[in-house]
Amino acid sequence: MDVFVCAGCGAVLSAPVVRVALPVQVRQRFGHEMLPPLVEAGTYAVDPAPSGPPWRAWEDVGEVEAAARGVFAPQVALSYGARGRIVVAPGDSRGTVLIPERCDGYCLGLDGRAGPNLACERCGLAVAARVDDCSLWQAVWFEPDAVRRVPTARTAPPVTTGARPPIEPGGGWSxxxxxxxxxxxxxxxxxxxxxxxxxxxxxxxxxxxxxxxxxxxxxxxxxxxxxxxxxxxxxxxxxxxxxxxxxxxxxxxxxxxxxxxxxxxxxxxxxxxxGETSPLPVSGTLPEGVLRDDYPLPAHPxxxxxxxxxxxxxxxxxxxxxxxxxxxxxxxxxxxxxxxxxxx
Incomplete structure (x- = not known):
C-alpha cells in the first residue's frame, strides 16, 4: 500500500491506499443530487489522460493536436491539465486546508473549476482539488507534481470483485x-x-x-x-x-x-x-441446488x-x-x- 506526501515539505496527505483501476464513471455527471465517492475508501486511481483546468475549445486546438492528446473526435473543450492526477476518497485525505478563493462550485459544493482548492496544512503548497458538488462523484484529486507516492510496509488486501446490483435502493437505475x-x-x-x-x-x-x-x-x-x-x-x-x-x-x-x-x-x-441473491434472512440451510421462491417483487425503475x-x-x-x-x-x-x- 502507498501513502501520498507533500512534494514541498513531506507532510503525509493520505491514509494508506492501494491502487485500483480508474472507474469508468470518472467523467460522468449524474442527476441533481449528492453522489458517493468516486473510488472506495482505502483505494486510489490514476487518470492517464489530461484532466481538470485549464480548458481549450476544440476550435482552438484542431484535430492533429487533439489526437496527440488522445482525443480523436470533436468535444466542446479539451483539458490541458496534468496527466496522471491521483484520486482518493475524500475521507482518505489528510493534512489539508481549503484555499478560500478557489472554492468555486455550481450548486451544493465544490467542483474544482479553478484548479487545486486544497493546500498542505504544513507548508501551504496547493496540492489537490476537492470535488463534492451535486451531480459529481466526490473525490480529492492530487496534482501529480505536488505530491509524492511513498510505499508502505502494509500488505494490500486481496482483489475482490463484488456484484453491483443494477437498481439502487431508491428504485432507480444505478x-x-x-x-x-x-x-x-x-x-x-x-x-x-x-x-x-x-x-x-x-x-x-x-x-x-x-x-x-x-x-x-x-x-x-x-x-x-x-x-x-x-x-x-x-x-x-x-x-x-x-x-x-x-x-x-x-x-x-x-x-x-x-x-x-x-x-x-x-x-x-x-x-x-x-448466485443466490435473496435479500430475506433464512434459518438453517436449504438442500443442495434448491433456491428460495419467496423473493419480494423485483424493483421496476x-x-x-x-x-x-x-x-x-x-x-x-x-x-x-x-x-x-x-x-x-x-x-x-x-x-x-x-x-x-x-x-x-
Missing amino acids: PQWEAAAGAALAHLLVASRGEPVALPDGLAGAMFARASAALLPSGPAVRSVGLAGPGLPASSVDIALVPRHPRTGEPWQPGGGTVAVPLESSVWAYLALP WRVFRPDRHVFLDALARLPEVRLPWLRSLYDRVSADRFRSPVW
Whole structure:
C-alpha cells in the first residue's frame, strides 16, 4: 500500500491506499443530487489522460493536436491539465486546508473549476482539488507534481470483485451501470464493424438493445455477442463482454479470435455470476441446488435502461477507430442530440 506526501515539505496527505483501476464513471455527471465517492475508501486511481483546468475549445486546438492528446473526435473543450492526477476518497485525505478563493462550485459544493482548492496544512503548497458538488462523484484529486507516492510496509488486501446490483435502493437505475454500459457500448460498436449483432438473452442484452437498434442497421445479425470471462464455460461468440481487472483495468482476453469488449468488473460479475441473491434472512440451510421462491417483487425503475450518453461519447472519442467514416457519423449524430431526446 502507498501513502501520498507533500512534494514541498513531506507532510503525509493520505491514509494508506492501494491502487485500483480508474472507474469508468470518472467523467460522468449524474442527476441533481449528492453522489458517493468516486473510488472506495482505502483505494486510489490514476487518470492517464489530461484532466481538470485549464480548458481549450476544440476550435482552438484542431484535430492533429487533439489526437496527440488522445482525443480523436470533436468535444466542446479539451483539458490541458496534468496527466496522471491521483484520486482518493475524500475521507482518505489528510493534512489539508481549503484555499478560500478557489472554492468555486455550481450548486451544493465544490467542483474544482479553478484548479487545486486544497493546500498542505504544513507548508501551504496547493496540492489537490476537492470535488463534492451535486451531480459529481466526490473525490480529492492530487496534482501529480505536488505530491509524492511513498510505499508502505502494509500488505494490500486481496482483489475482490463484488456484484453491483443494477437498481439502487431508491428504485432507480444505478449510475455505475449506466456509465459501464456507455463505455462498453463504444467498444461494442467498434467490434460490430457497423453491422447488426445478435445480443445475448436477459439483462446483458437489454443493456445494449435500444442503443444497438438505434445505431446499427437492421437485418440478420452478422456477429454474435455474449459473456465470457473467468468462471464461465468457453463460448464461441464473435464479440465477448469481458471484465476489466479491478486493479489494472485491463480486459480479460477470451482468445480464439473473439473480440473483447471490456465491462466494469462489478457489473460483469452481476451478469455472469449472480448466485443466490435473496435479500430475506433464512434459518438453517436449504438442500443442495434448491433456491428460495419467496423473493419480494423485483424493483421496476420508472424509465427504461439507457447507457450513459456522455460516457459513451467520451469513450468513443478516445478510440482511434472513431475516425472511420461510419463510426464518426454515429458519433456526430449522438453528439448533436445532447439538447434533444436521446437517440436510444
